[in-house]
Amino acid sequence: MKGLAKDLARRVARERVKTDPEDLFAYGGDATYYVKRGNPDAVVLPENTEEVSEVMKYAFRHAIPVTPRGAGSGLSGGCTPLHGGIVLDMKRMGRILDINRRNMSGRVEAGVVLADFHKAVKKQGLFYPPNPQSMNVCTLGGNVATRACGPHGVKYGATGDYLMGLEVVLPDGSVIAPGGLAARSSAGYDLTHLFAGSEGTLGVITKVNLRLLALPPAHRTAVVACESIEQAGDTVSEILAGGTLPAMIEFIPQMAIVAMNNYITPPLITEGQAYLLIDLDGTQDEIKAQTGHILGICRRMGVLDIRVVEDEKEAQTYWTARSNLGAMLLTVMKKAINEDVAVPRERIPEFVREIQRMASTLSKVVLGIGGHAGDGNMHPSIFFPEVNSEAENEAQATIRKVVRLGLSLGGTVSGEHGIGFHKAEFLHWELGEIQIRLLKRIKKAFDPKGIMNPGKLWKDGRAAPCSM
Amino acid sequence: MLDVNTYRDAMAKCSHCGLCQATCPVYLEDFLQTHLARARVDLIRAVLVEGTLPVTKRFREVLDRCLLCTNCSRTCPAGIPVDEIVAAARNRVYQGKRRDPIRRQLLRRFMHQRGMKGLMGMAGSVAHKMGWTPEELPAPASRSFEKRTKGRVPAKGKARAKVAYFVGCATNTLYPDTGKAVVHVLAHNDIEVLIPKGQVCCGMPALAEGDLTLVQEMMRKNVPILADCDVDAIVTDCTSCGMMFRAKAAKALPADDPLRPQAEALAAKVWEVTDYLNQVGLIAEPPPLSESYTYHIPCHRGWTRTVDDAPRRLLAGIPEAQLVELEYPDKCCGAGGTFFMDFKELAADIRSRKLADIRQTGAQTVLTQCPACRSFLRTQLGCDRVTHPIVVLAKAYGL
Numbered sequence: 004m005k006g007l008a009k010d011l012a013r014r015v016a017r018e019r020v021k022t023d024p025e026d027l028f029a030y031g032g033d034a035t036y037y038v039k040r041g042n043p044d045a046v047v048l049p050e051n052t053e054e055v056s057e058v059m060k061y062a063f064r065h066a067i068p069v070t071p072r073g074a075g076s077g078l079s080g081g082c083t084p085l086h087g088g089i090v091l092d093m094k095r096m097g098r099i100l101d102i103n104r105r106n107m108s109g110r111v112e113a114g115v116v117l118a119d120f121h122k123a124v125k126k127q128g129l130f131y132p133p134n135p136q137s138m139n140v141c142t143l144g145g146n147v148a149t150r151a152c153g154p155h156g157v158k159y160g161a162t163g164d165y166l167m168g169l170e171v172v173l174p175d176g177s178v179i180a181p182g183g184l185a186a187r188s189s190a191g192y193d194l195t196h197l198f199a200g201s202e203g204t205l206g207v208i209t210k211v212n213l214r215l216l217a218l219p220p221a222h223r224t225a226v227v228a229c230e231s232i233e234q235a236g237d238t239v240s241e242i243l244a245g246g247t248l249p250a251m252i253e254f255i256p257q258m259a260i261v262a263m264n265n266y267i268t269p270p271l272i273t274e275g276q277a278y279l280l281i282d283l284d285g286t287q288d289e290i291k292a293q294t295g296h297i298l299g300i301c302r303r304m305g306v307l308d309i310r311v312v313e314d315e316k317e318a319q320t321y322w323t324a325r326s327n328l329g330a331m332l333l334t335v336m337k338k339a340i341n342e343d344v345a346v347p348r349e350r351i352p353e354f355v356r357e358i359q360r361m362a363s364t365l366s367k368v369v370l371g372i373g374g375h376a377g378d379g380n381m382h383p384s385i386f387f388p389e390v391n392s393e394a395e396n397e398a399q400a401t402i403r404k405v406v407r408l409g410l411s412l413g414g415t416v417s418g419e420h421g422i423g424f425h426k427a428e429f430l431h432w433e434l435g436e437i438q439i440r441l442l443k444r445i446k447k448a449f450d451p452k453g454i455m456n457p458g459k460l461w462k463d464g465r466a467a468p469c470s471m
Numbered sequence: 472m473l474d475v476n477t478y479r480d481a482m483a484k485c486s487h488c489g490l491c492q493a494t495c496p497v498y499l500e501d502f503l504q505t506h507l508a509r510a511r512v513d514l515i516r517a518v519l520v521e522g523t524l525p526v527t528k529r530f531r532e533v534l535d536r537c538l539l540c541t542n543c544s545r546t547c548p549a550g551i552p553v554d555e556i557v558a559a560a561r562n563r564v565y566q567g568k569r570r571d572p573i574r575r576q577l578l579r580r581f582m583h584q585r586g587m588k589g590l591m592g593m594a595g596s597v598a599h600k601m602g603w604t605p606e607e608l609p610a611p612a613s614r615s616f617e618k619r620t621k622g623r624v625p626a627k628g629k630a631r632a633k634v635a636y637f638v639g640c641a642t643n644t645l646y647p648d649t650g651k652a653v654v655h656v657l658a659h660n661d662i663e664v665l666i667p668k669g670q671v672c673c674g675m676p677a678l679a680e681g682d683l684t685l686v687q688e689m690m691r692k693n694v695p696i697l698a699d700c701d702v703d704a705i706v707t708d709c710t711s712c713g714m715m716f717r718a719k720a721a722k723a724l725p726a727d728d729p730l731r732p733q734a735e736a737l738a739a740k741v742w743e744v745t746d747y748l749n750q751v752g753l754i755a756e757p758p759p760l761s762e763s764y765t766y767h768i769p770c771h772r773g774w775t776r777t778v779d780d781a782p783r784r785l786l787a788g789i790p791e792a793q794l795v796e797l798e799y800p801d802k803c804c805g806a807g808g809t810f811f812m813d814f815k816e817l818a819a820d821i822r823s824r825k826l827a828d829i830r831q832t833g834a835q836t837v838l839t840q841c842p843a844c845r846s847f848l849r850t851q852l853g854c855d856r857v858t859h860p861i862v863v864l865a866k867a868y869g870l
């Protein structure tokens with residue numbers, strides 16, 4: 004592959020083209036490495052759109068697969084180079100180009116890290132809500148490519164809801180800029196949002212325009228201990244239907260509360276079967292009214308306990324404990340697989356009950372569940388006390404059962420992580436043959452040679468052009 | 472830490488979440504996955520444990536281009552001890568021969584002699600005068616701390632506690648002012664200080680070289696000396712020495728080594744001096760000191776929960792002393808022991824971000840508990856603008 008390196012070095016500075024085996028190995032995939040990893044033939048670190056375009060023209064001419072990637076923090080294998088070729092690491096395109104307070108919009112390069120954007124936006128009194136838990140590392144390009152969300156989803160929606168426009172390099176190297184910075188557009192097919200969730204299969208996202216909100220001036224945290232999972236589900240429904248929209252409502256199972264209590268003073272009661280961790284935001288008056296409303300509902304529902312944390316700094320410890328749950332479990336477990344099956348909100352209790360039943364039948368792995376209760380975006384997680392082939396098999400079988408369960412309840416195979424290769428088979432289950440065929444035809448219109456991130460979204464992956 | 476194989480389980484815990492990208496100073500300059508803990512650990516496993524990839528020049532570079540700063544380990548949800556894994560891998564790959572024989576001999580002499588004695592001292596001074604040493608290394612002090620202060624420094628009043636002072640090499644040879652401040656501030660607060668005789672380097676530089684034999688040589692000298700002291704605590708002014716004793720020393724010895732229980736018992740008693748003072752409280756109220764400071768938190772801080780906040784709390788107790796926080800107080804400065812000598816440009820790039828942050832504060836003085844950070848920052852900021860927080864307290868007391 005010396006020729007490939009040489010050719011690429013003519014288009015991008017030599018030091019930003021990597022072909023040493025160690026470098027290729029390092030770009031083998033993301034957090035789904037345990038299922039599969041790939042080995043690219045070259046890694047390119049472009050610094051601007053022109054370089055991406057030059058690489059794409061070359062790849063298109065020679066029909067070389069190209070896999071774009073951000074931080075590689077994905078949980079579905081979206082950036083795993085299954086068919087080799089070129090990996091485009093977009094992290095060097097990390098400039099925040101503009102934060103426009105008057106237009107309430109931001110414009111960034113695809114490799115900007117979400118938390119850096121949050122910080123920059125906040126400095127101007129503005130707010131960008133999507134907050135996947137990988138926000139300290141994940142990139143905005145990756146967020147668009149997977150339609151990432153996070154706990155703010157219940158009130159503020161997901162990345163797609165903030166997407167105003169894009170700059171994209173198409174597989175043949177041409178550059179398009181669908182959308183723009185206008186708040187509304189009815190200009191034909193919405194290509195901008197077609198790229199949201201496209202997982203690098205249609206082109207390379209190089210710039211992103213995002214809508215911003217005003218920064219809520221205050222926050223308040225509340226924890227509700229419920230006597231049953233059903234009661235937690237009903238409480239969430241009542242809170243939302245009653246007109247209070249918390250910024251976050253997290254569902255936390257009893258076993259997790261025991262671990263969280265290590266961080267929290269005084270510890271929470273552990274008698275509850277399910278807990279709700281709630282964040283309210285707005286002005287002080289709004290928060291006061293929302294708190295009153297939630298307290299009223301909780302009393303009416305007869306919950307076991309409700310704690311309102313007035314001090315914002317103290318409240319942060321609850322959210323830190325929530326974020327650290329996985330970490331705490333990983334200190335005793337050897338490995339974890341996180342899924343993101345989303346179900347209609349009203350079916351959460353059913354989903355959780357069935358997952359718990361399923362968990363009780365397992366012997367090699369542990370199945371737990373938490374998630375964003377407000378929008379039914381749940382996270383069943385599988386933990387490995389020991390890593391061996393028996394545990395792997397049980398884990399894979401369990402994932403399939405969990406996905407089937409979610410779909411049977413009217414849910415979706417992926418609430419926010421995306422499909423990648425990991426859930427490619429499941430996408431068939433959810434969409435069916437006709438929709439999958441339609442997706443393939445869209446893919447072919449953008450990528451006639453099938454070079455963009457082959458092997459993703461559907462099982463036959465690379466076969467997009469020839470299967471038509 | 473002896474064998475990379477002992478880290479099999481720890482390596483298996485890596486979920487490849489990639490959260491180490493948020494804090495690895497090298498990655499944040501290179502933006503290359505290969506130079507990230509996630510890939511380093513994977514590569515070490517593939518090359519040294521599974522043998523599926525060979526040891527190559529590039530692999531060695533991946534091992535070397537790590538500051539051992541521990542930022543990744545502190546960010547890692549599974550708490551994987553990446554620094555130890557890298558050190559163990561260096562040990563396996565280099566087998567104590569990472570440098571040429573002359574430099575290895577110099578390091579060994581330096582560590583055994585605690586810096587600059589006799590011929591070594593003369594050679595060091597000459598080298599510095601001739602400009603042969605990196606500009607980041609300040610001139611050795613005319614008299615080492617150990618020559619100035621020996622034995623025991625009595626408490627000013629009735630001793631309420633007795634501590635042993637482990638004097639790091641840098642304090643001993645480059646920054647005796649820190650050592651002086653440590654003993655005087657402790658004594659001023661009714662704490663008796665012993666300076667055990669025969670101390671050698673804590674071993675951290677050898678750990679970074681992957682030379683575990685040399686680390687163990689240091690342990691065999693230091694551990695019995697410190698363990699023999701009948702004291703309430705062992706204090707050091709250097710966060711890296713502290714980390715070495717608290718978190719690494721016992722692990723660097725074989726499981727059946729008779730010294731290991733002693734090293735383990737010792738670990739629990741080790742404190743960084745400002746952290747210790749906060750725990751026991753100041754007896755003497757510091758007089759006002761109208762100066763502004765900012766605080767750079769050394770990377771080697773994960774061995775205690777409170778050391779990162781200790782200087783802030785001490786400063787808060789000095790009337791009129793003003794602390795202006797850095798935007799990123801916990802980001803690495805790029806020094807990494809001797810890393811800055813091996814990767815000059817990279818280290819300077821990491822430092823430039825820290826310097827910009829420091830300059831933005833407008834503070835007169837930068838405080839940090841790591842002599843390597845102090846050396847690396849002072850060349851750009853001026854000698855008198857970077858110091859140890861204990862020196863500020865000594866100044867407030869007029870000591």
